[in-house]
Amino acid sequence: MGGGVVAGVAVSGAPVAVRAVAAGHEPFEAVVAAHGATVLRVCRAVVGPDAADDAWSETFLAALRAYPALPAGSDVRAWLVTIAHRKAVDQHRAAARRPAPTAELPERAGGELLGDWRADLWEAVGELPAKQRRCVAYHHLGGLPYAEVAALVGGSEAAARRAAADGVRALRRAWGDGGDSGDRNDRVHGDQRSEREEQR
Amino acid sequence: MSATGVPEGVAAERETLGRLAQELARRAAQEDLLDVAYRTLDTPVGVLLLAATPRGLVRVAYDREDHDAVLRSLADRLSPRVLRAPARLDRVAAELDEYFAGVRTRFDVPLDLSLASGFRRAVVEVLPRIGFGTTASYTQVAALTGRPGAVRAVGTACARNPLPVVVPCHRVVRSDGTPGEYVGGAAAKVGLLALEAR
Known part of the structure; x- marks a missing residue:
């Protein structure tokens, strides 16, 4: 189950997409199962640990509402990451309207464990400048190509690529500081696909 | 950690x-x-x-x-x-x-029959008239629907009942009394009939 149809379309050409139209949409429960963890990590990285659960809920509720109208063959993961971005922006706006200092974006992403990232790596994500943090989240965690990342965060594709590279460099330093073997750096750089596969 | x-x-x-x-x-x-x-x-x-x-x-x-x-x-x-x-x-x-558990003989929940249309729906609608612990033959069910000749179609409708157990297609058996086929498998049909015969 999971992203079967969607994943097939994402990596294949038009003929598969035509068949996907005939197959229709997967049950939304399968969408949650396939992409829930990715969206949670993106939310965690972009809005911090305290607001991440709310952002996840708002993202999936909005997605559920719009799901029947989503064109068949769409890249569901990219669609969800885009919704998550909009919900994060909404949260920032709401926070900015509120006077309470706690409404500010947390400066650190916090030390809780999530997925196979070490706690100190999540802390390091929280310490990145906002644009780097978003570019890392949308590209490396959410799997969006840089052109789509740029469309969300503003600026050029090249600028989004640079911001993500700067962010990953900072995270590698943090990972190296805390740690042992260098090959785990790949986890930061990779798109976490293998880990998601294990969870199915 | x-x-x-x-x-x-x-x-x-x-x-x-x-x-x-x-x-x-x-x-x-x-x-x-x-x-x-x-x-x-x-x-x-x-x-x-x-x-x-x-x-x-x-x-x-x-x-x-x-x-x-x-x-x-x-x-x-x-x-x-x-x-x-x-x-x-x-x-x-x-x-x-x-x-x-053997303490309920009929179901009392709202049903949405939108997955059964045409003659199949007619069959699904008459099946609850076969009471707990009793059986009817495919021929008898065909008569209940008002289409006594549609014995084979009754079989098809039972096989594709969207609500087995709750809509009791397991109570429809062959004219010779043997259980016949079932969407849940022959063993499940025998099991349900035995449960209701207790």
């Missing part, structure tokens, strides 16, 4: 996702976005899939029907807004538990 932090982190993430998924189902129902709710139920005839629309119970499926395939079919035929959401199925699950 362990050397890599993998087990705790992944476990924490799964726990969070489980809690968030439950909350999503609850809010979806509140906002009229839960077009198809489902859950599974362990029973003496195997794990049953139960699915309901806001109108009522729409599908009961045996394990051998492949629950993932059934859910995909519900997404295609009814709505892709399908979520695991046990609350809507609480009442039918409780009634099924009572039925399998």
